[in-house]
Each structure stands twice: as structure tokens, then as C-alpha cells.
Amino acid sequence: MQHFYPSFTGSRLCFLPGVFRFSGRFAKTPTFAIVNRCQSININTLARWRVLKAVEQKSAGVGVHKRRASCYNNNLSNGGGSGGRSFCNVDSSSIDIRRRIHNGSSICHWWCTPNRLLAPLLVAGNIATRSSPACVISNYRLTSLSPLLQLLHQLHSLSLFSCGVQQRLFSLQTATMSTYKITEKGTPNTKDYKIYYSGPNGIISPFHDIPLYSNTSKTEFNMVVEIPRWTNHKMEICKEDMMNPIKQDVKNGKVRFVKNLFPHHGYIWNYGALPQTWEDPNFVTPDTNTKGDSDPIDVCEIGSKIHKRGAVIQVKVLGVMCLIDEGETDWKVLAIDVTDPLASDLNDVDDIEKSMPGFLKATYEWFRYYKVPDGKQENQFAFNGEAKNKAYALKIVTETHEQWEKLMNKMTDAEGIRCENTSVANSPYTITKDEAQAVVNNAPDAGPPAELPSDVDQWHYVTKLPCLKLKSAL
Template identity: 50%
Template sequence: MRALLPLLSVGRGWRVGAAARAPRRVMSLYRTEERGRPHSEDYRLFFKNVDGHYISPFHDIPLEVDSKKIATEEPLNPIKQDAKNGKLRYVPNVFPHKGYIWNYGAFPQTWEDPFQKDKNTSCCGDNDPIDVCEIGSKVCSRGDVIHVKVLGILALIDEGATDWKVIAINVNDPEAEKFHDIDDVKKLKPGYLEATVSWLRLYKVPDGKPENKFAFNGEFKDKAFALEVVNHTHECWKTMIMKKCDHGAINCTNVQMCDSPFHCTPEEARSLVESVPTSSVIKESNIEEERWHFLN
């Protein structure tokens, strides 16, 4: 199973530094184009396919083929700088963690349906593609598309919504052959899963929000369980992209799903992208990226 892994640059931790590239045979299928000014609300990262046509990373990259966050409510769903109430959002450095502790991204062509209760958690979905925590040794660049091996899954309950976190490893990681299921993570990376639960529980506390909760008392489920969840979210996405269910504010514009009522031509996609300001080379630092938070 392949994954879209747009690494969010809102955190500058040990996982974020000199960017390692994704496998050439996968990344060569997709290119990215920056528009707008970094560290601003108008920043966007658009995707192109091998033919140079603009595509949606949410809808046009096949799941079974190979929070900046995906702008699910915008045409072509570019990666953008996350913001709330007019203020840019950055991942807080909650001691002892600095930024993300994995490569953080999402599977394309999946959707956690906010109008449907999850049978495992009894909570509706969070209205996003399913998230992925990639635990390999290489640091990915924002917008990389890599091939991963699913190992397990954690059920985060985020403000009352189901927010699954898939645990996976890059198939080209030097140690990938040693990992087959979630128990291998426990054995070969002791403390990593516990740190993952702690990170996800606390990351919203610096913003004045309560600690996040988990289904199954924070227990990680195995690979088989994870694949069942991923397949279910893929089915939800297929229902949405064919306009067979309420999709709320999600923008379903796509270039490659010809039978979808939201399909657009490459020329229409180009017009959408060209309406966004071109990228500025100015890169401004932000104090929130470096600030530490110590919690009782």
C-alpha cells in the first residue's frame, strides 16, 4: 500500500532537518510547485503528475499505487500552512519532544466520514484523509510521495471525533525488512510507541485545550486491524468522490477520476492554480517554531 506523506513543516524537530528524498521511482511520478509566501496564509504547495498536469493529492494519487495540512476545502487540495482564527498554527515543542517525532502525512483516496460513526470508536470521523506516522530513519521533504508498509494503528479521539493514526515504515528504509507488525515496533524501537501516545495526548495542551483521549485505552492495534480501517476509509472516499453521500465543505475537484461529477480538465486545473500568487523566496522564521512548552 502506498502513501502520500506531506511532511508538515510547522515543527522543526529532530525529524525535520536536512531533507532526505523519497524513492526516485515513486517521487518521479509526481512533482510539486510552491505558490504564495512561506509562513503565511497564502502559501500553497500544488502537485503535478508525470505529464506536468496539476492534480489533487487527495483524490488523484491512487491508494493502491505508489499541519502544513492538505487544504481539503480548496480546489485541487494543495498543502497549505494551517491557521485558526486568522493566526498561523505551528506544532508546539512539548518537552522533551521538538516538533514531530515521525514523518507525518496521510493516505490519498481515504476519508474519515464526519457523518458516520466509526464502529470501533462510536465517534464520527474527523473529515480528513487518514493520518500516517512513518517511523523510518529518513526525513522526508514536504510533499514527498513514498511507498510504506503498514504496521498498526492507534485510535485518537480528537475533540470528540475519530482521528486514526496509522503506524507505518518506508519500504526503502534500511530496517524495513525487520518490521512486519506492531509488535516488531515494540521490540525494535522500545519506547517509541509510548512516546507517540504521549505526543498525541499533549500536543494541543499549549493551546489551552484539554489532553486528547484514545479509544481502546491507547492500545495500538495490529496490521490486520489497520488495513481494515484503511480499506473502510477508502470506501468512504469512493462514496464521496462519486457524490453518493454528504461531503460537507470538502472540495472534490479532481483530474483523473473521469466518472466523478467533480472531474475537471487539465486546462481547468491549470487555471485554478494560476489564480494563486506565485511563490516568494522569502523565508521568515517564527518564534513559535522554536518555543518550548513544559507541562505539569
């Protein structure tokens, strides 16, 4: 059994194996809470302490943040620390937070509600700087701790949370700003769950109507996020359905979840696709002597934010890896969100190893072994698993965009792919916005999520010597 507890190292927040223990400075009497397998916490024993606040204070003269904690009752009004004040209203359903940070110091809170412990919303000590002295967050709603636990645990597993090793830390994204909106239909975690897209003029296809390029210089790209980091649902743009909604992949009549390959939980990047690209199954790549897999080209967004399922974000391409999946070319573009703090430092594939040491290796190993828990063989790679540089990646993206253009103009066989769109110029597949809207209207209404399979949080362990073996444990 794996547990986690929070600890502080310098100005870094870590999750380490163990148990939450609130005693001494954290509570009036010892109280324990176990966090198992990155799940939400049920802490009835902490109900009498509605708010547990940890205030981060700046040590005089040295610029190092230290943390102290105190316990407050339900009638908490104002509290603060050196250099700042904060106040919050707590009820059983949501947290309303207003935070002001001044003079480079910041405030970090732990909240306890009757059934849930809410971890700090901001995990880095450098939220505000002297050049940006004020930071206000309001009306923030957090109803599940699980994603944050997964995030922090994975960061610890990747050794990115060690003091002095990594200057910029992973953070949570609270919203996606985009010109596109999504409409969820059906029951999540089932075969009828679908995510449809709309633009300013109505329903669109994320495969065909979202432009590949996000700027006029064609140096940045739109990316459709199918799978947020640390999640297991194997979601993808559905080529076979009209208007190409995002759906969960199905095999043998069951929706698919990727296995957790220790030390990772689910996917280790924001995973998705570049719109208006297509790997033509009739095209043989000379460098690999393999044909395309008939999908939009895949993208691994390696930045620090966890993007929402269905988000459309802007990325810049850094490199590409070539997975040979059951004899087909399956390109994996490596990219970073243009708004990420590391974006200015990452301009080619070599920069990834400089700024994120070990990440390329982790990516290679993840793709190599992720099918092994399902009883399959290791995946193979072209170029001995080497990640090719930016120039090569851009060439591949351009090729797949040209292959998509041929598809949309009936210059190649669609082979069961639904090409309906509402905006592609001169395409014979263009339909009216009313026809597109009718597709969404006819889909089942959204419902509450179905129960997840019991093994979704199970961890699997792969040992490579003397031969490949697989072990699993809860």
C-alpha cells in the same frame, strides 16, 4: 539555555548539551561556538579555518572506527584516510563533495565556512560495507544546519544513539524520487502559501488523483508527506481549496505551529495522509462509537529518513492508533517507508517495540499532550491508547477508502469538500487539465519565506503528577 556539542562514542556520533569547542587537535587556538535551540550557527570566529576535516579510520583488526581531526586552509586539494580518499571545493554558497569509500572504511568531514558550520553529511559509520565497497556523493548542497541539529539532538533524546543499542541509525534524505512534482505558490509561513501537485499529464489533486495503493498486490500505499519530522509547521491537504493544495493550517487568522514538547522538536515522525481515503463524518465506528473527522486518514511514518514536505513515498502499514479529537474519530496509521533499512524487520505493530523500544510510548504521549501548551486538555484515545495491529489497521484503511469512493461518486454529501480531480474514473467531479492548470496559474507567485514567530523554538515541559502542569522555557 540549551547548548549542544558533538562527541564521539564508539562508532556513534552524538549531540550532547554544551558548546562546540575547537582546540588542541581541532584547531590551532581555542575557539568556541554556541548552538542554541537547534538553530543555524553563526561562527564568524571560525572564518579563517575554511575546512575542518575529521577522518574516520578503521582500527586494525577490530573493526572499530576512530576519528582524528586536522585543520586545512582554503587551498585544500586532496586529503584522505586509511582505505579512502576525498576532496572538496568550498565556496561561500555551496559545498561540492566527492567521496570515495573503500574496503568498508569511511570518511567523515566537518566543514567551516565564513558564516556557517556544516555538520557531517553522513552520521553513521556503516555507510559502505565490504559488499558495497564504493560510495560517491556529488554536488550536495547544504545551506542550513538547523534540520541536522534537530535530527541528531532528537536521536540523543530518544537514546537511539547509544553505542551498541541501535544498529541502524537515522539518516538524512537528500532527494525524493517520485512520479509527482510539486509547485510552490505564495509566501512560506503565511496564509497564501500553497503546494500544488502535478503528474505526467498535468496538475492533479493529492487528495483524489494519487492512488491509495502503490503496488498491484495492494500491500503498499502511497503517502503524501505534509510535515517532515522535527518541523513545526502544521501543514495539511486543504479540502476546501480546488485541487487540494497543501496549506498551513490557520486559527484565529494566524498560521499554526505545533509546540515543542520536551524532549521533542515539532513532529516526531514524517506526518501526512493516505490519498483517496476519507473519514466520513456521518459514519459511526462501532468500536469507538464516534464519527469521522472529515479528513483523509493520517499517517505517522516512523522510518529513519527525513522526507521533504510534499514528498510522495511508498509505505507499508504496521498498525493504527485511535485519537478521539474533540469527540471525533481521528485515526493515526503507523507505517514505514518500504525503502527504510528497518522495513524488512517491521511487519506488524509488535515489531515496532522490538526494534524501536519506547517509540510507541513516545507516540502515545506526543498525541496525548501536544495541545496542552495551547491551554487545551489532554487528548483522549480509544482502546486505552493501545496501538491496534496491522490487520485492524488495514481494515480501517479499506473502510476509509470506500468512504472516499462514495464521496467521489456523489453517494454522500461532500459538505464543502472540493472534489475536483483529473483522473478519477466515472467521477462527476472530473475536470480538464487546462481547468486544473488555471487554478495554479491564478495563485500568487512564490516569494521568500516570511519571518517565523519568535516562540517557534520554545520548549514546553509537561509534568503529570500530582496534577497536570505546564512549564515553558527558551
